[in-house]
Amino acid sequence: MRILSGIQPSGRLHLGNYFGMMLPAIQLQQGGECLYFIADYHAQTTVHNAKELREYVNGIAVDFLAAGLDPERSIFFRQSDVPEVTELSWILSTVTPMGLLERCHSYKDKLARGIAASHGLFCYPVLMAADILIYNSNLVPVGRDQKQHLEVTCDIAEKFNNMYGNIFTIPEPLIQADSAHIPGTDGQKMSKSYNNGIYLSEDEKSFRKKIMSLKTDSTPVELPKSTQDSLILQLYKLVATPEEYAAMENSFLSGGRGYGDYKKTLADALWNHFAPYRKRRHEILSSPDYIDNVLQDGAKRARAIARETMRQVRKATGLGDLPPC
Ligand code: TYM
Numbered sequence: 001m002r003i004l005s006g007i008q009p010s011g012r013l014h015l016g017n018y019f020g021m022m023l024p025a026i027q028l029q030q031g032g033e034c035l036y037f038i039a040d041y042h043a044q045t046t047v048h049n050a051k052e053l054r055e056y057v058n059g060i061a062v063d064f065l066a067a068g069l070d071p072e073r074s075i076f077f078r079q080s081d082v083p084e085v086t087e088l089s090w091i092l093s094t095v096t097p098m099g100l101l102e103r104c105h106s107y108k109d110k111l112a113r114g115i116a117a118s119h120g121l122f123c124y125p126v127l128m129a130a131d132i133l134i135y136n137s138n139l140v141p142v143g144r145d146q147k148q149h150l151e152v153t154c155d156i157a158e159k160f161n162n163m164y165g166n167i168f169t170i171p172e173p174l175i176q177a178d179s180a181h182i183p184g185t186d187g188q189k190m191s192k193s194y195n196n197g198i199y200l201s202e203d204e205k206s207f208r209k210k211i212m213s214l215k216t217d218s219t220p221v222e223l224p225k226s227t228q229d230s231l232i233l234q235l236y237k238l239v240a241t242p243e244e245y246a247a248m249e250n251s252f253l254s255g256g257r258g259y260g261d262y263k264k265t266l267a268d269a270l271w272n273h274f275a276p277y278r279k280r281r282h283e284i285l286s287s288p289d290y291i292d293n294v295l296q297d298g299a300k301r302a303r304a305i306a307r308e309t310m311r312q313v314r315k316a317t318g319l320g321d322l323p324p325c
Pocket of ligand 1: 004005006007008009016017018019020021022039042127128131132140141142143144145146179180181182183189190191
């Protein structure tokens with residue numbers, strides 16, 4: 001069983017990335033051969049400053065390792081250290097119908113947010129298909145916002161296999177029921193680009209301030225509160241034990257406590273949950289070569305797999321032998 005996922009270095013890591021993808025990915029390290037990568041080619045669709053991109057890549061690497069990615073168990077690498085993936089992306093683009101890409105919500109959302117409609121942004125899902133298919137991945141842990149991209153990947157893989165023979169494994173998404181769509185402080189999906197993120201590396205003061213600013217309704221302290229769509233309850237569920245969660249839910253229904261109280265409980269629970277992450281982060285930051293060594297080793301291992309797939313793809317499609325590295 002090969003498990004793969006990626007994250008764009010287009011900002012700092014937030015609770016949505018952590019609970020939606022990173023935590024499941026880390027838990028899966030026990031059960032298969034895992035490949036996790038930093039999607040820097042993808043980030044180039046929105047980050048056009050070299051220094052910023054390098055800083056984001058480094059930040060995501062620190063965060064992923066501090067969150068529990070074990071480079072002994074998993075192959076952890078930078079997408080652009082395996083340039084074969086861009087070749088596969090090109091080959092896949094020659095069998096990808098325009099209509100398939102035109103239907104992608106993520107592309108339309110990005111245009112609606114004012115991002116320029118570049119060719120890279122439009123064919124983003126083809127590069128993502130190449131990421132997944134070049135490693136013959138079976139399982140791809142992602143948040144709900146990536147579901148359509150996974151469907152596009154399967155469509156492209158099937159089309160390619162029908163034309164050229166069974167080269168690619170058809171992957172399956174792994175989308176967690178409780179954490180596939182973590183809300184931000186305003187109730188929309190938490191996102192690097194919506195200004196509603198709570199970041200793992202925030203200092204305590206700003207972390208707590210953001211929790212205290214979570215959107216709530218104006219039900220007075222003494223009255224029962226709605227448990228439907230409560231941001232506080234949704235976030236608390238991620239870190240509380242079932243008993244702690246049931247106690248807060250019952251208290252909502254009985255009334256008598258204000259939202260400020262619940263937010264404080266939530267802030268304590270979340271802050272404590274990330275104590276091991278902060279400790280590990282501090283250790284990683286104090287050994288500067290560690291990240292480079294991990295990423296270089298990961299790239300070597302990932303590239304060997306990718307090049308094997310590309311040998312088959314080149315042969316099946318009529319291209320020449322893969323040139324040496
Ligand atoms: P990215 O960088 O936007 O997000 C990384 C992962 O975090 C998940 N996520 C969320 N999950 C729950 N709630 C949220 N609010 C939330 N926000 C983000 C995303 O679903 C994602 O799993 N295109 C990908 C990166 C990528 C990739 C791949 C992923 C490139 N190639 C191949 C898997 C396989 C992306 O932009 O993720």
